[in-house]
Amino acid sequence: MPSVVSKFLDKSEKAFSKNQSLLSTAVIGTALAAYAYKIGYPLVESLIFKPNRESDSLNNNLVKPNGIKSAANGEVKSATKKPNGVVQTHGDPKTNSAISKRNRLMTGIPNFNLAFILQFIKLVRIMIPSILCAETALLSGHTIFLFLRTFLSIYVANLEGAIVKFIVRKDPNNFVKQLMKWFAVAVPATFINSMIRYLESRIALRFRTRLVEHSYKLYFKNQSYYRVTVLDGRLDNCAQRLTDDIETVASTVSHLYGQITKPCFDILLMAIALANLVKSRNSNLLIGPVIISGVVVVSALVLRLVSPRFGQLVAQEAEKKGYLRHVHGRIVSNAEEIAFYNGHKVEQSHLRSAFRILTQHLEHMFAVKLWFVMLEQFLMKYVWSGTGMIVVSLPVFLPQVIRQVRPKKTISFTSPKQITASQAEPSTSQNSEISEPEDSVSERTHYFTTAKNLLLTGSNAVERLMSSYKDIVELAGHTARVANMFSVLEEASNGIYHKTVVAKKETIGDFEVEFNGDQPVAKGKVFAATHNEIILKNVPIVTPNCDVVCPSLSVNLKSGQHLLITGPNGCGKSSLFRILSGLWPVYGGELTTPRNSMFYIPQRPYMVIGNLRDQIIYPDTYADMINKQITETDLRKIMQMVHLEHILERDTFHEIKDWTDILSGGEKQRMAVARLFYHKPKYALLDECTSAVSIDVESNIYQTAIDMGITLLTITHRPTLWKFHTHILQFDGQGYWEFSELNCTSRMDLKKEKDELLLKPNSDEKTQRLKEINKELGEDDV
Numbered sequence: 174m175p176s177v178v179s180k181f182l183d184k185s186e187k188a189f190s191k192n193q194s195l196l197s198t199a200v201i202g203t204a205l206a207a208y209a210y211k212i213g214y215p216l217v218e219s220l221i222f223k224p225n226r227e228s229d230s231l232n233n234n235l236v237k238p239n240g241i242k243s244a245a246n247g248e249v250k251s252a253t254k255k256p257n258g259v260v261q262t263h264g265d266p267k268t269n270s271a272i273s274k275r276n277r278l279m280t281g282i283p284n285f286n287l288a289f290i291l292q293f294i295k296l297v298r299i300m301i302p303s304i305l306c307a308e309t310a311l312l313s314g315h316t317i318f319l320f321l322r323t324f325l326s327i328y329v330a331n332l333e334g335a336i337v338k339f340i341v342r343k344d345p346n347n348f349v350k351q352l353m354k355w356f357a358v359a360v361p362a363t364f365i366n367s368m369i370r371y372l373e374s375r376i377a378l379r380f381r382t383r384l385v386e387h388s389y390k391l392y393f394k395n396q397s398y399y400r401v402t403v404l405d406g407r408l409d410n411c412a413q414r415l416t417d418d419i420e421t422v423a424s425t426v427s428h429l430y431g432q433i434t435k436p437c438f439d440i441l442l443m444a445i446a447l448a449n450l451v452k453s454r455n456s457n458l459l460i461g462p463v464i465i466s467g468v469v470v471v472s473a474l475v476l477r478l479v480s481p482r483f484g485q486l487v488a489q490e491a492e493k494k495g496y497l498r499h500v501h502g503r504i505v506s507n508a509e510e511i512a513f514y515n516g517h518k519v520e521q522s523h524l525r526s527a528f529r530i531l532t533q534h535l536e537h538m539f540a541v542k543l544w545f546v547m548l549e550q551f552l553m554k555y556v557w558s559g560t561g562m563i564v565v566s567l568p569v570f571l572p573q574v575i576r577q578v579r580p581k582k583t584i585s586f587t588s589p590k591q592i593t594a595s596q597a598e599p600s601t602s603q604n605s606e607i608s609e610p611e612d613s614v615s616e617r618t619h620y621f622t623t624a625k626n627l628l629l630t631g632s633n634a635v636e637r638l639m640s641s642y643k644d645i646v647e648l649a650g651h652t653a654r655v656a657n658m659f660s661v662l663e664e665a666s667n668g669i670y671h672k673t674v675v676a677k678k679e680t681i682g683d684f685e686v687e688f689n690g691d692q693p694v695a696k697g698k699v700f701a702a703t704h705n706e707i708i709l710k711n712v713p714i715v716t717p718n719c720d721v722v723c724p725s726l727s728v729n730l731k732s733g734q735h736l737l738i739t740g741p742n743g744c745g746k747s748s749l750f751r752i753l754s755g756l757w758p759v760y761g762g763e764l765t766t767p768r769n770s771m772f773y774i775p776q777r778p779y780m781v782i783g784n785l786r787d788q789i790i791y792p793d794t795y796a797d798m799i800n801k802q803i804t805e806t807d808l809r810k811i812m813q814m815v816h817l818e819h820i821l822e823r824d825t826f827h828e829i830k831d832w833t834d835i836l837s838g839g840e841k842q843r844m845a846v847a848r849l850f851y852h853k854p855k856y857a858l859l860d861e862c863t864s865a866v867s868i869d870v871e872s873n874i875y876q877t878a879i880d881m882g883i884t885l886l887t888i889t890h891r892p893t894l895w896k897f898h899t900h901i902l903q904f905d906g907q908g909y910w911e912f913s914e915l916n917c918t919s920r921m922d923l924k925k926e927k928d929e930l931l932l933k934p935n936s937d938e939k940t941q942r943l944k945e946i947n948k949e950l951g952e953d954d955v
């Protein structure tokens with residue numbers, strides 16, 4: 174069998190021997206052509222198609238959460254989107270325009286450019302707020318250790334040179350001495366290395382803490398967390414930016430500091446050490462550095478030219494990761510509903526699709542990186558090493574060349590020390606004749622090993638500096654996302670919103686939102702109530718999409734006048750609460766509210782992380798409760814008022830549990846009412862907040878609230894609650910409304926008549942009468 178194979182190989186070798194060189198040339202040529210195409214084509218493409226690409230990618234970024242994105246390719250399908258993102262603004266126009274202008278300067282495709290520098294400076298100011306802070310102290314310590322590390326590298330390079338020299342010289346005594354030194358150096362060297370890593374992690378954590386604190390401050394300022402999700406459409410996934418992106422920025426900046434500082438020290442000190450070494454060999458000081466600098470500069474230019482847009486790629490990756498996390502989050506928070514529906518197929522397909530988008534992007538990134546890294550490695554590993562070898566050989570070969578040209582003049586390879594020694598003892602010429610060749614070889618080995626080590630450290634330093642460029646461009650991607658989040662949060666807290674708006678409905682009434690350029694102006698005036706009154710004078714109800722739901726609403730309500738709000742679905746009842754609470758801008762008219770004396774209870778009650786006590790006192794803390802001199806006995810009474818005493822029989826006030834899952838729908842609603850009784854506000858905005866509570870308990874609750882002196886503004890479809898109200902605001906669903914005193918008896922009669930009519934067989938007369946009654950009751954006409 175082996176003979177058969179060898180014969181076959183023999184034959185094939187003969188067959189291919191003629192074409193072998195041709196074949197190799199073809200393979201190398203094809204590889205080079207493919208490489209040149211891969212590197213060259215994107216360059217040509219970017220030069221020719223650059224403007225279109227940039228605008229495309231910007232558009233894609235703008236429309237994210239509001240436009241509907243196709244799952245597979247991330248294209249926007251929003252058919253009727255406005256050409257410009259509409260900006261909604263309230264607050265001081267001068268400040269707003271200054272903030273917008275500054276923020277506009279800082280946007281664009283993430284790369285190593287002016288926008289990145291501005292964004293980075295902004296983040297650095299947050300991460301290092303002053304010269305005298307913990308971060309500067311840590312950075313100084315880090316710098317000192319990096320510097321010490323470089324010194325040690327030079328010392329070790331020399332030591333290794335000496336060790337090799339004594340091996341070549343066959344001098345065991347000196348070899349052992351140098352080896353002992355080498356082991357002794359290992360102790361501080363390992364300590365310094367560990368300290369460098371420790372300080373890098375500490376700095377990263379400090380930076381992260383600063384950024385997180387700053388972002389939380391902005392996130393919770395003027396309800397920005399609500400505004401950026403509902404009123405503004407620029408932040409696709411705030412959670413991803415607040416967690417992952419901030420963490421990446423902090424760790425990358427901390428890492429880059431060492432990555433750039435250490436090589437700078439290395440290059441500087443290695444250059445000095447190498448210069449001394451070259452000087453000691455009486456060689457030319459200029460040739461080596463000129464050759465090295467030339468090669469490094471050319472390599473850097475080539476890499477800069479062919480470098481893909483890592484910043485943009487990294488920003489897109491973060492965006493896609495954020496989307497995947499968002500889909501996961503939705504499943505976690507709606508697990509029960511999905512399980513009831515058996516909707517796992519749909520949810521799984523959403524997850525898969527989100528994951529596929531991410532993997533497709535990562536594959537694209539890996540492919541782009543492959544070609545770049547190949548070129549990078551070729552230049553840095555092979556071209557530089559070759560150059561290093563040439564430079565190291567120069568002091569060895571050049572004197573030989575010179576000696577051949579000028580044979581009479583002798584240049585020895587001995588060290589300066591030996592030169593002086595040989596000059597001082599001319600009589601020992603016979604000895605030196607024997608020992609000189611051995612000494613000369615060991616000295617040359619010493620020189621070569623030291624120079625090689627120094628050059629290696631130096632070239633590693635330059636390599637790290639150059640690959641830092643890639644890291645900086647990647648950092649630009651994350652920086653852009655974090656800085657952009659800060660800008661949007663800042664603007665949102667100042668009332669500046671950008672949102673892609675879908676086509677408007679027909680204008681209702683004579684109110685139209687006024688635009689300044691592409692910015693709708695919130696012209697309404699808001700006053701703080703002096704006597705706990707609520708007054709709306711010609712206030713329009715306008716949605717974040719700039720749809721006018723009600724053109725002009727006027728209501729005058731005093732404390733003690735309980736208001737019932739009715740109307741068909743989508744007529745603007747909850748929106749009125751949003752305007753009263755200051756969540757939505759006031760686009761016209763005048764609004765007077767006692768904002769701090771109002772307490773809102775939604776239909777879907779929110780359960781906070783914490784124990785049972787925390788559920789009742791929210792948004793107060795335990796310290797607030799103590800300050801208000803409210804005891805657990807008082808809380809127990811409140812629990813009895815809302816008929817939740819049975820929970821106290823099985824649970825204590827102090828156990829932390831997931832109350833969203835533990836409590837039933839009705840129990841959660843009653844818990845929300847318990848909050849109302851704890852806070853005892855002047856006004857309660859009740860948005861169908863007892864729809865899951867039994868009618869008799871609900872009546873009890875309403876009576877208790879009135880007895881406590883709380884004025885009720887209630888949205889409800891239950892006639893049993895009418896009797897607790899004195900006034901009625903009835904919307905007709907067409908933008909019109911009626912505000913009057915509530916005549917409960919006549920309303921009840923109408924309701925009774927409607928119920929009786931519904932039991933009768935269908936007829937034109939019945940339909941006509943039902944229409945009239947529904948209009949009067951402000952109910953949906955079916």
Ligand SMILES: Nc1ncnc2c1ncn2[C@@H]1O[C@H](COP(=O)(O)OP(=O)(O)OP(=O)(O)O)[C@@H](O)[C@H]1O
Nearest residue numbers: 403716717718722741742743744745746747748749
């Ligand atoms: N965040 C939003 N962005 C855009 N439009 C919104 C937003 N919230 C509500 N709307 C729209 O505003 C209109 C009024 O909504 P609102 O919630 O006030 O209705 P509602 O009268 O409370 O209805 P329901 O009785 O069904 O609760 C609706 O057409 C709704 O689609």
